[in-house]
Amino acid sequence: MMTPRKEIKNPRVRIAPSPTGYFHIGTARTALFNWLFAKKYNGKFIVRIEDTDRERSKIEFEKDIIEQMKWLGLDWDEGVEVGGDFGPYRQTECLDLYEKYLHQLIDEKKAYYCFCSPEELEAKKQEMAARGESPRYDGSCRNLSPEVVEEKLKNNTPYVIRIKTPDKKVAFNDMIRGKVEFDCSLFGDLVIAKSLREPLYNFAVVIDDHRMQLTHVIRGEDHLSNTPKQIILYEAFGWDVPEFGHLPLILAPDKSKMSKRFGDVSVAEYRKNGYLPEALFNFIVFLGWHPEEKSGEGIKEILTKEEILDLFDVKRIQKGGAIFNVDKLNWINAEHIKKMPIDELTKRSSPYLENVFGEKIISNQEYLKKVIESHRDRIKKLSDLPEMVGFFFNLSDYPKELLIWKDSILENTKGTLELLISMLTNLKEDEYNKNQLEAIIMPEAEKRGRGEILWPLRVALSGLKNSAGPFEIIPILGKEETLRRLEIAKNKIQ
């Protein structure tokens, strides 16, 4: 059986995004699992920016990463913005350190300068592929004499730095997958730096993970095959190897890696589209993880961050990839919207409304709250709101035919509107509540047919084919506006 799991205590974990694009949903999930892991086991969560790719790294992306992580409700103990004892937390600020370690490896003959040109390499690669071998570096520069190396360096011959990959198998015990083994002889000598001042990912990661004393490296499954390469480096330095855990990937509906299909699935995009951070958090964590079922009938799926943290357990992380299902996200989002206190919901919805209808819309908070409350059960996303509640602020024009119930006739509709106007005119302002309204209108509706009365009423109020019911709308609109809208309807018909 399995070896007993080591007790996890005060782990140090990290998320190490590279600022080469907007904060991606997949990165968000990795961040989330690391955050949960740190919180759950009383450890530290660290944010490190991996910007060794100078070409593609941009400060605006770094800002976005930080902003969206905060938006999702994540906080970190060390890293960019907050600092800490193991800085710098941005790789481009560690160049001296990488250079030092590169020198160390070269001095110890564990790494070497390679002067092969990309063209040569490509040709060799083709050759090997043609022979059916797995393409790898043949080690031409592995044993260059110090004189030759010095000469070439003096002449500014372009070079890279390669690690001498040991000819052996490397195994590790993945927290999620159990034992995983790779044959390193298949790799060849890996390039670990483009130059002394240009370290490459696999090298920089090891230096930093070690330097920051990380105990667990939890990352996407796409890094699984990088792990043995990094272990080689740990061993070259004689450092302790952290525990690794490789999360299953989030897949697009066609099962390809998420980023490939919808390249720009940024968290910011979901935010803009009206998803709540608590819903996105909830949804994403359920992609590849489910809590233990508590005695019997199903599990609770709508959870707060705190509840998730309480239930979280690494052992229950899934191995297989999970497809990102927007329908489920929409449902979870809707559920969180239903649960949210109205003041909070109003605050969060305001930007979406303001965006469409302008600032004045938020001036009357009490009105706004009633409007939002009346429609919270009908929306999936905050961004659905403007379209649905717009009529409260501004009744748009509609064809008079819309006022006519099913196969009723214009004449009846006119009669209905006149009747309603007279009934509602007699009702006092403070009687404009659901109960009173129903008390006077429903008997009439039962008599003449509900649709005959209620449909024209509702359309007159909303101007829409589909909307909330009249007894929800009228109390919000109030007497004056209600009657005004009924007059508009009546005038349309004449």
Add this chain to the structure above:
RNA sequence: GGCCCUAUCGUCUAACGGCUAGGACAACGCCCUUUCACGGCGUAAAUAAGGGUUCGAUUCCCUUUGGGGCUGCCA
């Protein structure tokens, strides 16, 4: 191609080696209903295939098949 990971309803998933394989989303149907939603009730829907091990496999092992990742002087 090579290496690695992976496999329960369409999707996310549950099931100490032991029940009619459970739940959720979506779909469909019915109810509620002035419309559209909400809500309530219900229906259909899965252990990839083949071998073992076992009294008994969704569960353990092997093979095949499918899917995915990696195979950069990206991260």
